[in-house]
Ligand SMILES: O=c1[nH]cnc2c1ncn2[C@H]1C[C@H](O)[C@@H](CO)O1
């Protein structure tokens with residue numbers, strides 16, 4: 001088999017379900033926006049700042065990894081800053097061959113300079129609209145939906161869930177909780193999840209990243225999560241090829257795992273890409289998807305994650321297509337729209353690559 005290259009992967013359509021808006025800024029944009037508002041950065045040369053983020057996030061701990069977001073969130077406190085970051089996010093993903101993306105961020109973290117929650121969401125949506133239109137004009141079509149995240153250590157999840165539902169027809173496709181996992185179980189936000197279920201809305205929960213099975217169990221069985229953000233620690237319930245009850249449930253119900261290989265290596269959730277549980281979870285036919293989490297902090301892209309996995313596990317186009325279709329099947333947009341992207345965009349492109 002001819003090894004597939006990074007450039008080939010860029011040209012193949014990809015779907016991305018787990019990517020944080022405040023974890024994907026261009027370093028040059030951070031430098032410019034920070035200068036405009038007088039925010040001090042650890043480095044002011046864009047290349048060195050990019051390296052600083054990767055090194056600082058490479059800490060072996062989710063808590064220390066999360067500290068780096070202070071510098072990205074700081075420059076996303078105005079409509080201009082949010083619009084620019086969202087527009088560039090759309091352009092960067094489209095240039096990387098991503099055809100469908102769900103991008104998440106926590107509106108409550110963008111109120112420091114007086115914006116309202118609605119103004120934050122409006123600015124982000126307008127940035128995505130402009131970025132997607134520019135990409136389409138260059139022949140790179142991408143569809144983007146947003147997920148509104150509530151921070152799990154805070155107490156605004158009900159308010160953010162209501163915000164998400166209010167914007168469900170204008171760009172928000174789901175809800176999420178994120179932040180430090182240990183000590184902040186999903187059930188703290190049960191009211192918000194029960195509200196979302198009554199509204200027939202969709203949500204994913206960061207679970208099974210820095211904390212293990214109890215977090216995954218709560219996310220699914222108490223809170224009713226449609227998908228698991230990471231969920232990688234489900235392997236703690238697998239011995240060889242024998243599945244415990246929770247792992248069986250996750251596989252039987254086809255609950256999507258939003259796996260983020262490079263991020264997991266940085267936070268210590270996996271020892272290396274080659275030893276990442278995605279190999280086992282793929283072999284056992286869990287509903288596995290591949291994601292970037294934070295492109296800036298991991299110095300990565302969707303194509304790079306796919307290329308790292310292809311190299312480490314000897315995977316080719318058939319596995320890459322499987323991950324891509326898994327992601328599209330698990331997306332929060334309506335079924336007919338998912339099917340159209342699978343049948344009209346993904347399958348024809350991979351059919352050519354597979355011949
Ligand atoms: O992988 C993650 N786990 C938990 N929280 C995360 C992760 N990546 C980013 N976050 C946090 C930091 C961001 O400020 C927030 C909203 O995107 O979500």
Ligand SMILES: [Zn+2]
Pocket residue numbers: 018020178206229293
């Ligand atoms: Zn995440």
